[in-house]
Amino acid sequence: MSYIKINQDKCKSCYLCMDVCPKKLIKKSEKIGKTGQNVAEFIDTNNECLGCSQCALVCPDIAITEVVKE
Amino acid sequence: MSEKQLLKGNIAIAKAALNCGCSCYFGYPITPQTEIGEFLSLEMQERNLAYVCAESEIGAINMALGAASTGAKVMTSSSSCAVSLMQEALSYACSDELPIVLVNVMRAGPGQGYIFPSQGDYNQSTIGGGNGDYKIIVLSPSNVQECIELTYKAFYLAQKYRNPVILLADGLLGQMAEPAKLFDNPYPNIDNTSWILNGSNGRKSRSIHSLEPSQLKLNQHIFNLHKKYQAIEQNEVDYEEYLCDDADIIITSFGSLARHSKAVCNHYREKGIKMGLFRPKTLYPFPYKRLNELSKKTKLFIDIEMNLGQMLRDVRLSILSNAQVSFIGKPVGDWLKKEELINAIDNIAKEQYASI
Amino acid sequence: MQVFSTPKTIKENSSFTFCPGCDHGVALKLVAMVLDELNLQEQTIAVASSGCSVLLYDFLDVDCIESPHGRACAVATGIKRAHKAQGNNKFVFTYQGDGDFASIGISESLHSALRGENITAICINNTNYGMTGGQMGPTSTLGQITSTSPLGRNKEYHGFPIKTAEHIALCDGASFSARVALYDVKNIINAKNTIKKAFEYQKEGLGFSFVEILSSCPTNWKLSPQDSHKKIEEELSKTYKLGIFKDIKNE
Incomplete structure (x- = not known):
């Protein structure tokens, strides 16, 4: 099961990760982050994550701290 | 070390710098100090030391700034109107607490003036043209023998206080030859291992910077510098x-x-x-x-x-x-x-x- | 298997202070990843400059010095040569904006390249002075509206922008000069490989290596991060062509 970890304290809500996820597994959460916007969250109920790391590569704040690919 | 020899002030300064282990020189030609750079160009290349004919005095003093951060003994030399170009980096060097020896062989100003001897840079040296509360130690030789003595002292005080030092000579001293004795550097080396930038191998990484976005910390930094200047005023009057x-x-x-x-x-x-x-x-x-x-x-x-x-x-x-x-x-x-x-x-x- | 983790050359618990969606963060991350891959962290001295890139030392866990505005390549020259004179070979790179590298510091930059200083310069080109609020810079494109070119950059009135990577490529002392972008994953991977190549050229002692990174400035461009990337893809990369302009190994 592949997955990513998001450090929401670092997220600035640019949502570049949401656009790039091929499975659209990253969404705006209810939580308001440091820029006053909803921070990103990773929800993968059907274990669809490919572990492709594209989200981690585009994140300008290294808020995606880890990607594990199984 | 040797008996008295007939030495020009500029050459005496250059020889003393080499004698006390100056490993980096960066400079740009300007009369009446050009012989310092000319003399060192061959001497330093032969010793595999760092010598750059810089693109400008701004380049030269900033190379000196970088080199000083490695703990090397660093010198640049220039004259009056070109020392004006170095004021920005001198202010940085004071805030960064970097030891740089700057030899200013004064010529006449204001502006380009001419190569006539003058003592017109007293204010520029002691008060400075850079921004902020900073001080630069300024040594004033009166003969060629003192050019040697005070070059040694300039390197020593720069290292001791981690501060730029100006050796303020003038066109007469730089160009005049008189008998002088090139003795050994009498000063000890200062341990700099606690602050130099040489890669973080086996220790925490370090940074040297003047930017400080915290008002509290910037005030503290300037007060700390001020304390250092008070110590200099207490100990080094000559x-x-x-x-x-x-x-x-x-x-x-x-x-x-x-x-x-x-x-x-x-x-x-x-x-x-x-x-x-x-x-x-x-x-x-x-x-x-x-x-x-x-x-x-x-x-x-x-x-x-x-x-x-x-x-x-x-x-x-x-x-x-x-x-x-x-x-x-x-x-x-x-x-x-x-x-x-x-x-x-x-x-x-x-x-x-x-x-x- | 862990396929991505925070680079160890990024300081623990540090957070970038760049605006949301700013490519500076991506560029710095790539630099850190390459320093990790080449195992350079403990022998590196980084040179920060003025502008948005100034806080480099808060983010990168390497020895770091801040240079006066525009003087990064001169400071790096001093560091590299001073270590060499003491018998040490250290890895030295600068991280500068386009205003720093190509306007106020163009003399220091070009002459370092001409002398073939064995250092690497990374230049973030976001076509404006970002930190001061988006003024016209040396790389602002013709027609670009900034806070000091409110009617758009006009060649008769303001003059032309500079193509930095092409200029560096003309310097005999340069070993490598390239322009990359970060507007999509493919380009980010290419940028990382390009930075790696530039760093490797320094390790091999080949001379001045240079990477210009076309970067977004969503805040001052008044565009979303997504639209900023679209602008780079559709407009800027036409003016500032991506590619390698000098590679000493291919000559």
Whole structure:
């Protein structure tokens, strides 16, 4: 099961990760982050994550701290 | 190390720098200091040391800034209008606490002026043209032998206080050859392992920077620098007194011009007039305290400079209203000669003695 | 298997202070990843400059010095040469904006390249002075509206922008000069490989290596991060062509 970890304290809500996820597994959460916007969250109920790391590569704040690919 | 040899001031400075382990020189040509860079170009290349003919004085002083951060002994040299270009980096170097030796062989200004000798950079050196509360140690040699001594001292004080030091020579000293002895560097090396940038192998990474977005921290940093400057003022004041103890009249002058002032003292002593010379060897820190002491028992001070009265301000700040202060000055060109000085002093003495 | 983790050359618990969506963060992350991959962290001295890139030392866990505005390549020259004179070979790179590298510092930059200083310069080109609020810079494109070219950059009135990577490529002392972008994953991967190549050229002692990174400035461009990337893809990369302009190994 592949997955990513998001450090929401670092997220600035640019949502570049949401656009790039091929499975659209990253969404705006209810939580308001440091820029006053909803921070990103990773929800993968059907274990669809490919572990492709594209989200981690585009994140300008290294808020995606880890990607594990199984 | 060696017997006396005939040495030009510029060459003496360059040789002393090499002697005390200067491993980096960055410079750009400007008369009357160019021989320093010319001499070092071959010497340093042969020793595999760092020598760059920089694209500008701005390039040179910033290379010096980088090199100093590695703990190397670093020197650059220039003259007056080109030292103006270095003021930004000097302010950074003070905030970054980086040891750089800058030799300024003064020429005439303002602006491009000309290559005539002058002492017009007293204010630029001691007060500075950079921004913020900073101080640079300024050493003032008066002969070629002192060019050697004070070059050693400049490197030592730069390392000791982690601060830029200016060796303030002038066109006369730089170009004049006289016998001098190139002795060994008398100063110890200072341990710099706690702050230099050499890669974080086996330790935490370090940074050297002047930017500080925290008001609290920036205030603290400037107060810390201020404390260091107070220590410099406490420990490093240096001056020469010549026949000052019983003097009724004391001449104040600095650098090579002080040699003429000394000759003037001898002239008046022979005539039974008690005249002495007070010569600061450190322009910053200035010997305010000693000059103030002298002013309590001396009637008249005559400040003589090859400018229109730059050190005069510090002389007056030392003497306050304790004694009369007169000034003889000429901005550029042939050094004020003994005869010219005597003539001017005779006139001052006539006026001043009438009033005291 | 862990396929991505925070680079160890990024300081623990540090957060970038760049605006949301700013490519500076991506560029710095790539630099850190390459320093990790080449195992350079403990022998590196980084040179920060003025502008948005100034806080480099808060983010990168390497020895770091801040240079006066525009002087990064001169400071780096001093560091590299001073270590060499002491018998040490250290890895030295600068991280500068386009205003720093190509306007106020163009003399220091070009002459470092001409001398073939064995250092690497990374230049973030976001076509404006970002930190001061988006003024016209040396790389602002013709027609670009900035706070000091409110009617758009006009060649008769303001003059032309500079193509930095092409200029560096003309310097005989340069070993490598390239321009990359970060507007999509493919370009980010290419940028990382390009930075790696530039760093490797320094390790091999080949001379001045240079990477210009076309970067977004969503705040001052007044565009979303997504639209900023679209602008780079559709407009800027036409003016500032991506590619390698000098590679000493291919000559």
